[in-house]
Amino acid sequence: MxxxxxxxxxxxxxxxxxxxxxxxxxxxxxxxxxxxxxxxxxxxxxxxxxxxxxxxxxxxxxxxxxxxxxxxxxxxxxxxxxxxxxxxRRMDLKTRTMSPEDQAARLAAREEYLDAVRAWVNTxxxxxxxxxxxxGLPKTTREIAEAHARFRLGVWLRAHGDPVEGDRQMNTASALHPDSWSMWRQAADLDEVGKASGPDFWKRVQALGDRPYYPPPKL
Amino acid sequence: MAIILTPTAEHKVTTTDGLWMSASDAEKVTGWTLKPEGMCLAERCVPLPVTAVKDKRVDVAAFWNKLGGPVVAAENGEVWALGAPADERNAALEGLMAPDFTLPDVDGTPRTLSQLRGRKVFLATWASW
Structure with a gap:
């Protein structure tokens, strides 16, 4: 990438x-x-x-x-x-495509970000x-700290033959740190690749309402 | 026997009644040393509650909670995880020195962030999921 x-x-x-x-x-x-x-x-x-x-x-x-x-x-x-x-978030879910305007805007935003990296390196x-x-730093709370400990435990349990308890720990981790999409998606994504972007994912994204999924960088 | 996961390591130690263990095992797991004034790391000592130390054995769960770190366990009580205290994570980031880490590349070669001192580093996450 x-x-x-x-x-x-x-x-x-x-x-x-x-x-x-x-x-x-x-x-x-x-x-x-x-x-x-x-x-x-x-x-x-x-x-x-x-x-x-x-x-x-x-x-x-x-x-x-x-x-x-x-x-x-x-x-x-x-x-x-x-x-x-x-x-x-505005893509057509049946065809999984975005409008040409959105595709262009998406690429332009990405290029703008890469230009910012270039400018940083050059000047x-x-x-x-x-x-x-x-x-701009995110604050770790006690709940977030516990979520990371439970996530670590869940990964270990999944890898060592206890997927049921591993899933339980990961789901608890995700509930403790609801802002973490990584925890939620990894908790959801055990058997099937792609489940992390299935219907439940879309429901959760829609529930954001006006809040961003990818907050734009403040360049 | 219990397996104890810390943010960067995994230990197998003999425990009783939760996370009571010998002072030497407590040091191995947490990095902190039992002294008369409490558990100590370099110059810093944290006094232990009287109920958390007995006969040179330490209740590591009580100690870790005192530090403000999460202590969690699997239902079977055999696998535990000690998480980094939130205050420690916040202080590290607020100091603005990028927290160091070592992770393997795809071939298993360990790479350490601080090896890149002297260069600008673009540190980015991604995932296949």
Missing amino acids: WQALYDELKDKGFMVVAVAEESRGAEHARPWIDQARKSSESSYWQLIDTDHRLSDLYNLVNVPQAIWIDEQGRIVRPPETAGSTDHF GKHALPADAARA
């Missing part, structure tokens, strides 16, 4: 770290990663995060989200939606001062 961006900017002191939040294990991510690799000789880091450790550390709630980190290891942009938009633009970066 980020290969072109990496290829374009890799000689300018830039690195992409793509982390697959993949509780079912590396094999589920591998086909996508192998496909990305074929197109290029050198690659960015493509990491597998079965326990959603990154979501715990950075308080993430959905994919794709990105954090921008400077040369000193400082966060210069808090977690934000990385190039995705809510246009999908430092869009890097936030400390106060602004801090103000």
Whole structure:
């Protein structure tokens, strides 16, 4: 997904770290990663995060989200939606297609986001001062902290022959942290790939009303 | 025997009555050392309630709750998870130094974020689901 961006900017002191939040294990991510690799000789880091450790550390709630980190290891942009938009919510569910206007707007928004990354790498633009970066950070509550512990436990139980109890822990995790789409979708997605975007998913998206599924980055 | 999951590790230790364990196992699991003044990590010591320490054994669930960290268990009582306290997560992010982590790439090679110091890093999540 980020290969072109990496290829374009890799000689300018830039690195992409793509982390697959993949509780079912590396094999589920591998086909996508192998496909990305074929197109290029050198690659960015493509990491597998079965326990959603990154979501715990950075308080993430959905994919794709990105954090921008400077040369000193400082966060210069808090977690934000990385190039995705809510246009999908208006798609025709029968044909799974979007209107040409929405498709164009979606691509334009994605390109705008990539341009912002390019500008940051080339000139430092869009890097936030400390106060602004801090103000954009999501707050971890006690419920969210417990949700991450239960999610970790649920993944472990699923992987060690106790899917029933694993599911129960994951569902509790999701209930404790309702803003986390990653937890909800991984709790829903045990047997069938695609169930995480089935009818229940659409119902839950509709229930957002005016609230965004992918909050736009504040560039 | 119980299996105890922490955010980055998995331990198998002998426990009794919940998460009572020897002080050395408590240190292995939590990183904190039992001292006369309480459980200590570097310069910091957290006093333990009198009901949470006895005969050089520690009630790690009580200690972890005192730290503000979640303690959860599977129904069978054999597998536990100790989560990071919310305050610790918030403080780490508010310091703005990107929390470090090590994760495997698809071939199993471990990669650590801080190895990339000196470069701008675009850290992004994705999923196949």
